[in-house]
Amino acid sequence: MAKRLPPLNPLRAFEATARHASLTKAAAELNVTHGAVSHQIKALEQSLGVKLFERAGQRVKLTPHGAELLPAVSTAFDGIAAATQRMTRPASTGALSVSCVPALLLLWMIPRLGSFTSQYPDIRLTLIPSNDAKDVRAPHIDICVHYGDGSWADCWMRKWSGLELFPVVSPTLINNRPIRTVRDLADHVFLHGDDGREWHTWLAAADALDLERGRRHHLGDARMASEAAVHGHGVALGDTVTASGLLARGLLVAPFG
Numbered sequence: 392m393a394k395r396l397p398p399l400n401p402l403r404a405f406e407a408t409a410r411h412a413s414l415t416k417a418a419a420e421l422n423v424t425h426g427a428v429s430h431q432i433k434a435l436e437q438s439l440g441v442k443l444f445e446r447a448g449q450r451v452k453l454t455p456h457g458a459e460l461l462p463a464v465s466t467a468f469d470g471i472a473a474a475t476q477r478m479t480r481p482a483s484t485g486a487l488s489v490s491c492v493p494a495l496l497l498l499w500m501i502p503r504l505g506s507f508t509s510q511y512p513d514i515r516l517t518l519i520p521s522n523d524a525k526d527v528r529a530p531h532i533d534i535c536v537h538y539g540d541g542s543w544a545d546c547w548m549r550k551w552s553g554l555e556l557f558p559v560v561s562p563t564l565i566n567n568r569p570i571r572t573v574r575d576l577a578d579h580v581f582l583h584g585d586d587g588r589e590w591h592t593w594l595a596a597a598d599a600l601d602l603e604r605g606r607r608h609h610l611g612d613a614r615m616a617s618e619a620a621v622h623g624h625g626v627a628l629g630d631t632v633t634a635s636g637l638l639a640r641g642l643l644v645a646p647f648g
Contacts, residue, residue, distance in 0.1 A: 401434050491520065522538055538554075570626070574599070584612050584615065587609070
């Protein structure tokens with residue numbers, strides 16, 4: 392024999408009113424009128440044969456019967472919400488292989504690994520430091536987080552973030568050899584994370600392509616260039632994503648703001 396339960400809408404009106412101690416706030420949450428909430432509560436009281444609220448000025452308070460009913464109703468709604476969330480969220484078990492720009496992987500993704508593991512404890516991660524376009528079609532890689540102009544063909548893409556490049560240097564080095572203007576960079580070692588194109592682009596934007604550049608080191612990728620800058624070996628180009636953690640921890644500073 393089916394158990395007799397009150398209608399759902401009056402229970403929703405009752406729970407919201409009890410939580411807010413206000414018919415007006417309950418109506419706003421449920422996107423209905425004040426009168427509609429009042430009508431639903433009266434219907435529930437008639438169905439149960441008891442009074443659930445007493446008025447206290449502009450607010451309402453639970454009667455003993457209302458106080459007895461509220462925990463069961465709240466628990467039931469919380470259970471429904473939790474079950475719905477579990478059914479609609481993505482699968483949280485299995486394996487995930489990610490190819491990611493090395494600097495982004497080390498300086499942004501790895502610091503957030505604990506949060507991911509906490510949220511998805513049953514997902515086995517494989518993280519591959521790479522910006523190789525061939526990874527986009529590699530059968531063993533599920534997703535790529537790559538740096539580029541978005542010209543990868545025949546694949547699903549979404550731009551995650553734009554990058555703003557700017558010089559970064561260790562506090563010790565800049566204290567010993569200040570960098571007050573772009574021209575002061577000529578007194579420092581240039582640290583390249585690529586073949587030199589990024590520094591060329593930055594100097595062009597700063598109207599300083601004629602800057603005399605002396606010593607320079609090519610370190611293969613932005614991760615190693617940033618690490619060399621941390622150790623005081625010269626000036627590297629950081630960006631708004633990967634350098635943010637190093638700047639926040641005081642390991643690097645941005646001389647031009």
